[in-house]
Amino acid sequence: MAYSDKVIHHYNNTRIVGAIPKEDPNVGTGLVGAPECGDVMKLQIKVNEQSGVIEDAKFKTFGCGSAIASSSLATEWVKGKTLAEALTIKNTDIVKELSLPPVKIHCSVLAEDAIKAAISDWKKKH
Amino acid sequence: MVKLPIYMDNHATTPLDPRVLETMLPYFTDRFGNAASRNHKFGWEAEEAVEQGRKQVAALIGADPREIVFTSGATESDNLAVKGAAWMYREKGDHIITCVTEHKAILDTCKHLEKDGFRVTFLPVDNKGFVDLDDLRNAITDKTILISIMTANNEVGVIQDIKSIGKLARERGVLFHTDAVQAVGKIPFNVNEMNVDIASVSAHKFYGPKGVGALYVRRRNPRVLLTPIIDGGGHERGMRSGTLNVPSIVGFGKAAEIARESLSQESAEMFRLREKLRKTLERELDELYINGDLEKRLPGNLNMSFAYVEGESLLMGINDIAVSSGSACTSASLEPSYVLKALGVGEDLAHTSIRFGIGRFNTDEEVDYVAGRVIEVVRRLRELSPLYEMAKEGIDLKSVHWATEA
Numbered sequence: 411m412a413y414s415d416k417v418i419h420h421y422n423n424t425r426i427v428g429a430i431p432k433e434d435p436n437v438g439t440g441l442v443g444a445p446e447c448g449d450v451m452k453l454q455i456k457v458n459e460q461s462g463v464i465e466d467a468k469f470k471t472f473g474c475g476s477a478i479a480s481s482s483l484a485t486e487w488v489k490g491k492t493l494a495e496a497l498t499i500k501n502t503d504i505v506k507e508l509s510l511p512p513v514k515i516h517c518s519v520l521a522e523d524a525i526k527a528a529i530s531d532w533k534k535k536h
Numbered sequence: 537m538v539k540l541p542i543y544m545d546n547h548a549t550t551p552l553d554p555r556v557l558e559t560m561l562p563y564f565t566d567r568f569g570n571a572a573s574r575n576h577k578f579g580w581e582a583e584e585a586v587e588q589g590r591k592q593v594a595a596l597i598g599a600d601p602r603e604i605v606f607t608s609g610a611t612e613s614d615n616l617a618v619k620g621a622a623w624m625y626r627e628k629g630d631h632i633i634t635c636v637t638e639h640k641a642i643l644d645t646c647k648h649l650e651k652d653g654f655r656v657t658f659l660p661v662d663n664k665g666f667v668d669l670d671d672l673r674n675a676i677t678d679k680t681i682l683i684s685i686m687t688a689n690n691e692v693g694v695i696q697d698i699k700s701i702g703k704l705a706r707e708r709g710v711l712f713h714t715d716a717v718q719a720v721g722k723i724p725f726n727v728n729e730m731n732v733d734i735a736s737v738s739a740h741k742f743y744g745p746k747g748v749g750a751l752y753v754r755r756r757n758p759r760v761l762l763t764p765i766i767d768g769g770g771h772e773r774g775m776r777s778g779t780l781n782v783p784s785i786v787g788f789g790k791a792a793e794i795a796r797e798s799l800s801q802e803s804a805e806m807f808r809l810r811e812k813l814r815k816t817l818e819r820e821l822d823e824l825y826i827n828g829d830l831e832k833r834l835p836g837n838l839n840m841s842f843a844y845v846e847g848e849s850l851l852m853g854i855n856d857i858a859v860s861s862g863s864a865c866t867s868a869s870l871e872p873s874y875v876l877k878a879l880g881v882g883e884d885l886a887h888t889s890i891r892f893g894i895g896r897f898n899t900d901e902e903v904d905y906v907a908g909r910v911i912e913v914v915r916r917l918r919e920l921s922p923l924y925e926m927a928k929e930g931i932d933l934k935s936v937h938w939a940t941e942a
Contacts, residue, residue: 413852418852420850421852421853424920429925441922443938445883445884445923445933445938446882446884446887446938447883448846448863448883450923451922452925469919470925471920472845472865472921472922474848474849474852475849477818477846478849503712523930
């Protein structure tokens with residue numbers, strides 16, 4: 411399968427890969443997918459309690475190139491957004507930005523789920 | 537410096553040997569005759585070339601040239617073997633035995649026959665990839681007309697005990713077909729020593745051209761008859777009608793001749809390179825799993841799971857190397873490899889599998905380069921893998937409750 415330039419770019423430039431201490435009360439961690447399905451994404455956000463802005467975000471992904479790119483893009487996008495803004499990110503936006511083919515749409519769905527899971531984890535702590 | 541990209545997917549196909557191409561060329565131009573033209577020089581020349589090819593292919597597998605039926609390739613050979621035997625002997629019985637790790641050309645043909653009213657037993661394999669002889673013995677009934685078990689598997693390279701399976705089939709008076717496509721030209725294969733009645737062979741798996749194959753059909757003890765699946769002019773003893781593909785048959789023959797002459801030496805060289813690759817990877821990376829038995833395996837095959845690294849993403853990182861993966865993402869069906877599944881490899885590990893297929897033209901430098909790139913990319917992707925991180929933290933991934941929607 412041929413990948414779009416943007417997918418390749420994200421695959422090769424994973425600057426926002428990593429982990430933030432998940433015990434930090436201001437950190438929300440979302441872990442979605444399953445090893446048996448071939449995709450697992452972990453997306454973490456660090457939220458400023460006063461402003462409600464996501465100050466930092468990191469991800470780690472087990473999955474194909476499109477899954478890595480989708481989570482990388484989602485992580486990039488949530489950074490600097492408020493929680494409410496981050497929740498408006500739709501998987502279709504990711505599909506469009508990365509020119510994902512139909513068989514890879516589930517990667518974008520998983521990335522959207524990862525954002526929601528991270529936010530809900532943060533909310534649970536507050 | 538090695539030339540990129542590197543081709544290391546020799547189970548899918550092999551490059552045409554230049555010596556093979558050279559023998560084929562005149563048959564595209566001056567010697568273009570139809571081998572079935574019986575009354576002029578063009579026809580005689582073509583027929584002679586075909587008969588030479590037939591002798592060369594027969595010699596490679598220890599057969600009589602009259603037992604070789606030329607086809608368009610392995611898929612047609614498998615179809616002709618299984619459907620041809622089923623329809624020819626349907627008065628005698630309606631039961632066929634095969635195994636779950638066969639190529640789709642056998643599995644789908646058997647499923648087709650099930651719809652036509654035949655009964656098919658799909659034998660399981662153990663976690664090394666082998667069919668159990670007792671399972672096979674117990675599956676045979678007085679209605680069994682055919683056993684079809686492949687010699688070497690196309691994904692994991694595991695070599696079945698064909699000689700014993702053939703012996704058992706003969707004792708029970710059941711015909712034995714083997715899809716020998718991956719084995720012929722790579723390991724010693726002799727239809728008489730191995731008690732084989734019907735065997736599928738393909739040229740492009742051992743440096744011959746695509747679009748040509750053969751079916752070995754035993755003439756004596758027992759004499760095998762097959763109902764043709766293509767009707768027409770009655771070529772190939774009536775078993776496969778259609779004008780013969782003369783240039784490809786010439787190339788097929790030459791490829792068989794080269795394979796026969798170089799087999800033992802080449803096989804040792806493939807094994808040396810394969811082991812070098814395996815040992816280098818195992819020295820530098822942890823949590824690697826070999827899929828299928830390591831001993832009874834094609835010398836050029838290495839099928840390995842790189843835990844916590846999804847196969848397609850690994851292929852993407854080593855895009856200057858041609859190999860293949862059992863990951864779902866790389867298959868048309870979006871299911872991970874059914875062969876690995878049959879071996880009991882978990883879906884998590886099946887997603888991380890890579891098949892390396894070393895061939896005649898691979899070099900030490902290429903193996904070194906491939907090993908280096910794989911090590912580099914696996915390390916990078918493990919840094920990126922939440923599963924690797926969790927495993928290193930001591931979390932048992934099997935105990936995690938994964939939020940799967942599907």
